[in-house]
Amino acid sequence: MLSKPVLIAQISDLHVKPPGALAYGRVDTAKALERCVAALNAFEPAPDFVVISGDLVDTPTAEEYDYLKQLLAPLKLPFAGIPGNHDSRELMRAAFPAAPYVQATGPLDQKIEVHGLDLLLLDSSVPRKPHGTLEASTLQWLDATLAAAADRPALLFLHHPPFKGGIWHMDQQDLFNADQLAEIVRSHPRARLIACGHVHRAMLTIFAGVPATICPAPNHVVDLDLAQLRGPSFKVEPPAFHIHAWFPGESLGRVVTHHVPIGQFDGPHPFFGPDGKLL
Numbered sequence: 001m002l003s004k005p006v007l008i009a010q011i012s013d014l015h016v017k018p019p020g021a022l023a024y025g026r027v028d029t030a031k032a033l034e035r036c037v038a039a040l041n042a043f044e045p046a047p048d049f050v051v052i053s054g055d056l057v058d059t060p061t062a063e064e065y066d067y068l069k070q071l072l073a074p075l076k077l078p079f080a081g082i083p084g085n086h087d088s089r090e091l092m093r094a095a096f097p098a099a100p101y102v103q104a105t106g107p108l109d110q111k112i113e114v115h116g117l118d119l120l121l122l123d124s125s126v127p128r129k130p131h132g133t134l135e136a137s138t139l140q141w142l143d144a145t146l147a148a149a150a151d152r153p154a155l156l157f158l159h160h161p162p163f164k165g166g167i168w169h170m171d172q173q174d175l176f177n178a179d180q181l182a183e184i185v186r187s188h189p190r191a192r193l194i195a196c197g198h199v200h201r202a203m204l205t206i207f208a209g210v211p212a213t214i215c216p217a218p219n220h221v222v223d224l225d226l227a228q229l230r231g232p233s234f235k236v237e238p239p240a241f242h243i244h245a246w247f248p249g250e251s252l253g254r255v256v257t258h259h260v261p262i263g264q265f266d267g268p269h270p271f272f273g274p275d276g277k278l279l
């Protein structure tokens with residue numbers, strides 16, 4: 001019998017605009033977030049925590065962060081966010097002043113304990129640049145934090161992927177110092193997952209010996225152009241989020257990531273009838 005897992009929901013790349021505005025003149029990101037929040041609230045069993053892995057707003061402006069907070073207000077679950085390349089550290093810090101930021105200024109790194117699990121939120125944003133970098137203070141903090149509790153599994157969250165996914169224009173703006181992150185991850189076996197955003201579509205690979213994922217978005221996706229056939233483009237595909245389920249056990253337990261579509265779908269329907277026979 002499996003132990004009850006700890007459920008960490010991840011949503012990413014919300015790109016909230018001012019009220020009434022559409023992203024790229026086409027995508028209603030506010031409505032998309034409303035649907036996402038409703039799906040999170042309806043998920044059973046309820047996730048233990050929600051991580052928002054960057055690009056909470058789009059421009060950014062204080063008005064967008066005010067609207068973001070209004071859209072997140074119905075969320076019944078505890079949450080925390082880290083900035084992406086569309087965010088502002090200063091405006092995020094002002095919008096969410098109660099967050100457990102590691103430093104009073106600079107990167108918005110955070111450590112959040114959820115039952116037996118550590119969530120380490122790493123700020124990879126570079127002000128006014130599309131690519132990502134983990135600053136020296138973030139790397140030092142991560143190394144020290146991972147070393148401080150070797151018996152507690154840790155999930156690492158950041159906006160920019162530390163690996164190339166094959167979409168040419170996104171690979172030009174990923175995490176520029178991924179090698180420094182890899183060195184730390186290899187030194188600390190308690191790092192069980194690296195979860196990112198930025199590309200708006202689900203991906204999975206191995207990075208520094210650890211599973212690394214990209215979370216889908218609730219609104220639009222980056223076009224899956226693996227042959228540089230088109231200029232940078234987006235599509236509107238079925239929205240989704242991730243549920244990272246950590247099952248406690250030997251060797252720091254294990255993590256399973258589930259892709260959860262957002263929307264109303266037929267079912268669930270039973271496989272078997274009252275007599276136990278397959279329908």
